[in-house]
Amino acid sequence: MTQKHPDFEKERHRLAYTKDYMEQLLVESQRDVQSAQENIRQSMADLDYLDSSLSYLNILTNARFFEMARSQREGLEAIRQKPYFARIHFQKDGEEAEELYIGKTSLFHRDTQEPIIVDWRSPVANVYYDGRLGDIEYDVRGERNHGHLFSKRQYTIEDGELLDVRDIDLTTNDELLQEALSGKADVRLTEIVSTIQAEQNEIIRAHLKQPIIVQGAAGSGKTTIALHRISYFLYTMGEHFPAEKLMILAPSQLFMGYIADVLPELGVGKIQQTTFSDYVQAATSSKLKLRDANEKLAMLMEKEALDEQTAWISRWKGSLVCKSLIDQYLAELEKDITHLFDDIYLEKYRIMRKERLQQLFLTEFAYMPVEKRLARIKTVLQSHVRQKKKELLHLLAKKYDEALDKALFGLRDADKRKEQTTRLIDERDHRLPIIEKQSKTLVSSYMKRFTKHKTKDLVQSFYLAVPSLANWTEAQTASFLTYQSSIEWENEDLASLFYMQAKWKGISEEHKMRVVFIDEVQDYSEFQLAALKEGLETDMFTMVGDLAQGIHSYRSLTNWDGVLDLFPRANFQTLQKSYRTTIEIMTVANQLLEQMEENLPLVEPVVRHGILPQFHPADSLTPDYVKVLLDKIKASGHRSIAIITKTAVEAKRLYGQLKKTLAVQLLQEGEEIDPSCTLIVPSHLAKGLEFDAVIVTALDSVYRDHPIDRKLLYVAMTRPMHELHLVAPSISHFLFTESMISDKNLLDVVS
Numbered sequence: 091m092t093q094k095h096p097d098f099e100k101e102r103h104r105l106a107y108t109k110d111y112m113e114q115l116l117v118e119s120q121r122d123v124q125s126a127q128e129n130i131r132q133s134m135a136d137l138d139y140l141d142s143s144l145s146y147l148n149i150l151t152n153a154r155f156f157e158m159a160r161s162q163r164e165g166l167e168a169i170r171q172k173p174y175f176a177r178i179h180f181q182k183d184g185e186e187a188e189e190l191y192i193g194k195t196s197l198f199h200r201d202t203q204e205p206i207i208v209d210w211r212s213p214v215a216n217v218y219y220d221g222r223l224g225d226i227e228y229d230v231r232g233e234r235n236h237g238h239l240f241s242k243r244q245y246t247i248e249d250g251e252l253l254d255v256r257d258i259d260l261t262t263n264d265e266l267l268q269e270a271l272s273g274k275a276d277v278r279l280t281e282i283v284s285t286i287q288a289e290q291n292e293i294i295r296a297h298l299k300q301p302i303i304v305q306g307a308a309g310s311g312k313t314t315i316a317l318h319r320i321s322y323f324l325y326t327m328g329e330h331f332p333a334e335k336l337m338i339l340a341p342s343q344l345f346m347g348y349i350a351d352v353l354p355e356l357g358v359g360k361i362q363q364t365t366f367s368d369y370v371q372a373a374t375s376s377k378l379k380l381r382d383a384n385e386k387l388a389m390l391m392e393k394e395a396l397d398e399q400t401a402w403i404s405r406w407k408g409s410l411v412c413k414s415l416i417d418q419y420l421a422e423l424e425k426d427i428t429h430l431f432d433d434i435y436l437e438k439y440r441i442m443r444k445e446r447l448q449q450l451f452l453t454e455f456a457y458m459p460v461e462k463r464l465a466r467i468k469t470v471l472q473s474h475v476r477q478k479k480k481e482l483l484h485l486l487a488k489k490y491d492e493a494l495d496k497a498l499f500g501l502r503d504a505d506k507r508k509e510q511t512t513r514l515i516d517e518r519d520h521r522l523p524i525i526e527k528q529s530k531t532l533v534s535s536y537m538k539r540f541t542k543h544k545t546k547d548l549v550q551s552f553y554l555a556v557p558s559l560a561n562w563t564e565a566q567t568a569s570f571l572t573y574q575s576s577i578e579w580e581n582e583d584l585a586s587l588f589y590m591q592a593k594w595k596g597i598s599e600e601h602k603m604r605v606v607f608i609d610e611v612q613d614y615s616e617f618q619l620a621a622l623k624e625g626l627e628t629d630m631f632t633m634v635g636d637l638a639q640g641i642h643s644y645r646s647l648t649n650w651d652g653v654l655d656l657f658p659r660a661n662f663q664t665l666q667k668s669y670r671t672t673i674e675i676m677t678v679a680n681q682l683l684e685q686m687e688e689n690l691p692l693v694e695p696v697v698r699h700g701i702l703p704q705f706h707p708a709d710s711l712t713p714d715y716v717k718v719l720l721d722k723i724k725a726s727g728h729r730s731i732a733i734i735t736k737t738a739v740e741a742k743r744l745y746g747q748l749k750k751t752l753a754v755q756l757l758q759e760g761e762e763i764d765p766s767c768t769l770i771v772p773s774h775l776a777k778g779l780e781f782d783a784v785i786v787t788a789l790d791s792v793y794r795d796h797p798i799d800r801k802l803l804y805v806a807m808t809r810p811m812h813e814l815h816l817v818a819p820s821i822s823h824f825l826f827t828e829s830m831i832s833d834k835n836l837l838d839v840v841s
């Protein structure tokens with residue numbers, strides 16, 4: 091048995107003290123909840139015969155009290171089994187040294203205000219993640235603080251029991267991290283607050299109002315970090331940015347399920363979680379039947395390359411050239427609208443000149459989207475008409491009064507006088523009500539000349555107009571028009587759609603997010619990012635991705651330069667270390683990375699060893715073979731296992747073959763992962779996921795020496811944490827040569 095830490099007993103007492111205090115609070119908050127409930131019940135009963143406003147007030151106050159007590163109770167219960175995970179012994183300059191225990195939320199002693207637990211997101215906790223021992227500096231709301239860090243200590247606490255205590259300094263390996271990485275056999279992502287590494291901490295806490303772009307290796311924790319940054323953001327800036335104004339854009343519905351449990355664990359609720367496609371459709375009120383994005387990918391995987399036309403159009407739709415052509419197109423439409431303005435008359439009086447209206451439209455309201463400008467002009471006109479009508483009625487009434495006076499007192503001839511006054515009275519009684527009536531409908535009938543358009547119709551008419559705006563050859567124009575007539579909507583059109591909405595109608599308050607987090611950003615085009623940024627009028631974006639996994643690169647980013655141009659204030663960070671995979675697996679995956687055009691540095695796995703990846707030469711995967719293999723993997727203690735195929739067709743075929751005898755699930759977009767099954771998943775859908783062990787197959791088709799295949803294979807190979815198995819008739823199906831096996835000893839061949 092290993093030696094216990096000399097302070098173990100002391101720490102056990104400290105834990106007992108914390109737990110006791112928490113129990114006491116739990117009892118109190120339970121009492122508070124009950125008393126609030128009782129008060130509400132009483133006030134309800136009193137409603138009928140007491141002054142009801144007083145009872146309502148009572149109900150409201152108690153409801154608020156109830157909510158507070160309940161949320162305190164829930165908070166305490168969430169950390170009951172593991173109140174904290176680390177301690178720093180720290181002295182701020184000019185103050186007494188303190189021992190601060192760091193956990194998922196903070197807890198202060200009600201009477202003494204002593205911090206019993208300090209939140210991991212608090213400024214001082216940064217010292218734990220960032221600080222080396224000795225003299226250190228840290229920021230609190232932009233102010234530099236100095237201090238001295240004497241020690242950092244970590245705890246293993248399970249079910250409220252202290253199991254281990256260890257001090258960490260520069261020389262000790264981070265055992266807690268090692269433990270965290272070697273365990274975990276879940277198909278879901280978890281929070282990592284106790285083992286966040288310094289380079290990850292830097293990204294989580296990087297200036298929150300500044301955009302950040304992270305190029306991170308597979309398994310470097312990008313998704314995890316993005317989620318922790320959200321939690322940190324709300325903790326630090328939640329007062330100014332409510333959770334409803336934060337949005338995380340995930341690559342798929344499937345992925346959202348995969349991250350769903352982490353956010354509540356990190357104390358994050360209510361934030362918008364969606365995909366780019368769903369968000370754009372909601373924000374533009376369009377329901378689109380989008381062509382399956384993977385159709386093109388499948389085409390790419392079968393052919394040498396997408397046919398030049400298709401690739402060219404996809405690239406163009408995601409480019410800033412397309413964006414500037416929309417600007418040109420909209421400028422033309424604006425011109426057309428400008429010509430529609432006429433002088434506006436109330437009865438026979440001109441009450442506003444068209445030049446004034448044009449000036450409002452083109453200059454004064456130019457900062458607004460087109461339809462918003464027209465709506466504003468309508469309001470301006472309405473109040474102007476109201477005003478003018480009043481003036482006019484007053485003026486005319488006065489004019490008729492004077493004329494009547496003149497007729498009554500100026501005309502001697504009684505007949506003439508009568509005729510004149512009657513005429514004047516008739517005329518007045520006819521005209522004034524007409525003015526009154528006309529004024530009511532004048533503006534709305536004037537505004538009818540400006541027809542409203544659906545955003546998606548505008549995009550379609552833009553596409554029809556493009557050939558006259560772009561410098562295309564006849565052949566390009568012809569292929570574009572043929573292409574457009576063959577499809578309805580596809581992922582590539584979403585940028586135009588969102589941008590058009592922003593410029594023409596504006597993004598409604600409900601969809602106007604103020605802070606955006608994007609995972610797998612390498613799959614976005616420059617235009618998609620530009621459209622989001624302009625439409626939302628913010629650059630507070632956290633963007634994480636990996637160019638090596640850019641399997642849609644025919645239509646998305648191939649380098650970061652363009653994104654840096656779009657976000658000139660951005661902080662650019664790279665993460666090279668992989669926390670997911672063993673050294674043995676990463677060494678094989680790195681062979682692929684070396685062959686890629688992106689020139690990305692090799693991934694450094696954290697020091698964790700496992701078995702060599704195994705190559706199983708086989709023409710097919712029979713149920714018997716899979717069963718033996720799965721049993722062997724499970725015997726090593728691994729639970730989450732996936733078979734990753736190259737194509738969706740192969741996945742389906744394998745599923746058909748295995749489902750009768752084995753518990754397998756064919757993973758499809760929009761489905762939940764069933765942890766009790768072995769998953770069968772095509773490589774493009776495996777992106778972002780992780781498993782204990784992965785079996786990569788290339789049975790029906792080979793991974794070719796082609797950028798897209800290399801990326802797909804790289805994605806597949808970087809999914810496992812512990813074991814990688816490759817199954818194909820020949821090792822060349824995985825882009826490896828025999829010498830890699832014999833000379834470099836990278837793989838084990840299992841016959």
Ligand SMILES: Nc1ncnc2c1ncn2[C@@H]1O[C@H](COP(=O)(O)OP(=O)(O)OP(=O)(O)O)[C@@H](O)[C@H]1O
Pocket residue numbers: 267270271279280282285286287290306307308309310311312313314315636639669670777778779780808
């Ligand atoms: N500091 C850490 N402590 C413990 N586990 C970590 C840490 N950082 C990352 N991990 C784990 O490493 C794995 C990979 O993390 P994550 O999925 O966030 O990486 P990623 O960069 O998004 O990967 P990919 O690009 O392959 O999708 C997860 O299991 C995560 O919990």
